[in-house]
Amino acid sequence: MDRWMDGRLKLYYEASHPNRQMGLFDKLAGWLGLKKKEVNVLCLGLDNSGKTTIINQLKPSNAQAQDIVPTIGFSIEKFKTSSLSFTVFDMSGQGRYRNLWEHYYKEGQAIIFVIDSGDKLRMVVAKEELDTLLNHPDIKHRRIPILFFANKMDLRDALSAVKVSQLLCLENIKDKPWHICASDAVKGEGLQEGVDWLQETHCADPREEVIADIKHSGDSELRAQCQIVSFSHA
Numbered sequence: 323m324d325r326w327m328d329g330r331l332k333l334y335y336e337a338s339h340p341n342r343q344m345g346l347f348d349k350l351a352g353w354l355g356l357k358k359k360e361v362n363v364l365c366l367g368l369d370n371s372g373k374t375t376i377i378n379q380l381k382p383s384n385a386q387a388q389d390i391v392p393t394i395g396f397s398i399e400k401f402k403t404s405s406l407s408f409t410v411f412d413m414s415g416q417g418r419y420r421n422l423w424e425h426y427y428k429e430g431q432a433i434i435f436v437i438d439s440g441d442k443l444r445m446v447v448a449k450e451e452l453d454t455l456l457n458h459p460d461i462k463h464r465r466i467p468i469l470f471f472a473n474k475m476d477l478r479d480a481l482s483a484v485k486v487s488q489l490l491c492l493e494n495i496k497d498k499p500w501h502i503c504a505s506d507a508v509k510g511e512g513l514q515e516g517v518d519w520l521q522e523t524h525c526a527d528p529r530e531e532v533i534a535d536i537k538h539s540g541d542s543e544l545r546a547q548c549q550i551v552s553f554s555h556a
Contacts, residue, residue, distance in 0.1 A: 360407045361524055362429050366455065367436035368448055369415035372473040375507035376436060377401075377412050380517065395419055396426075403521050410434070420451065427460035432520055433468045437486055439504070440477035445489050452490055456498075467523045468495070469516045470502040476509070499523050 365373045374393050378386050380401045393414040401408050411430070413423050433455075437448050455461055470492065472483040483504040487493070492500060501519045505512030 359405065359524065360409065361431050361520075363408050363410045363432045363434055363520075364423070364426055364430040365410050365412045365434045365436065366423055366451075367415050368438065368441075368444055368451065369417075370441075371415060371436040371438040371448075372471070372505075372507040373415065373434075373436045374412055376434070376471060376473065376505065376513060377410050379507060379510045379513055380408075380410075392416070396422065403517060406521055406524060408520075423455070424458055424460065427455075427458055430461075430466060432524065433466060434471065434516070434520075435468055436471045436473050437490070438474055439472040439480040439483075439486050440474045442479075442481065445481075445486075449490050456495065465498055467520065468498055468500040469520055470500065471505045471507075471512070471516060472502060473505045473507050475504040475512065476506045 365377055367373050369392065374397075375390050377399050378390060381399060382401070393412055395414055396419075397412045399410045399412060401410070411426050413419070413426070435452060435455075438444070470483075470486070470490075472481065472486040474480055475483075481489070483502050487502050492502065501516065501523075503512045503516045503519075505516070507513070
């Protein structure tokens with residue numbers, strides 16, 4: 323897709339939707355280097371899997387909390403890489419709060435799903451929650467990247483990332499980019515690999531991300547225009 327088509331899609335979107343929320347425009351602005359790309363990340367997983375500890379480790383050292391407490395409801399944290407600015411919604415994994423997850427699916431542009439690799443008894447529950455997530459209408463038809471952390475790899479009886487992947491049947495995820503890392507959140511081990519993958523995934527070609535979002539939007543006119551642009555590009 324050349325610059326003329328980039329501009330064509332951008333101008334069409336602005337003219338047709340002057341009052342619309344600017345999520346897609348923000349992505350378009352990123353093509354032109356007008357701003358550092360911002361990514362909304364949902365951090366999900368069962369309680370006590372280490373979600374908050376992971377997010378805390380990803381923040382600058384001067385912003386890290388000394389004491390980690392269980393998340394009630396959700397909290398919002400931020401961290402940056404060389405090219406991206408991440409806003410992370412750290413969602414509580416306690417049973418009574420998991421129904422809150424779906425209210426943030428539409429806003430999510432990436433998902434971090436954390437698994438306690440030492441908690442074999444609840445691996446089935448983690449799979450059930452993952453399956454529910456993948457089948458939700460706000461997630462099912464989107465190519466949203468999912469980063470899995472098989473956390474607590476320091477435990478003697480922890481399952482390997484390969485075994486966790488098998489138990490969660492990750493090989494069945496065909497329509498979304500995904501990656502799994504073994505991690506030790508307390509020491510920060512394995513986290514950078516995951517963040518690097520997220521960065522590479524979101525920096526690959528943001529134009530295709532915009533087109534995919536438009537195609538799955540409820541706006542038939544905008545979808546039709548997107549198809550015209552894609553066809554012209556082909």
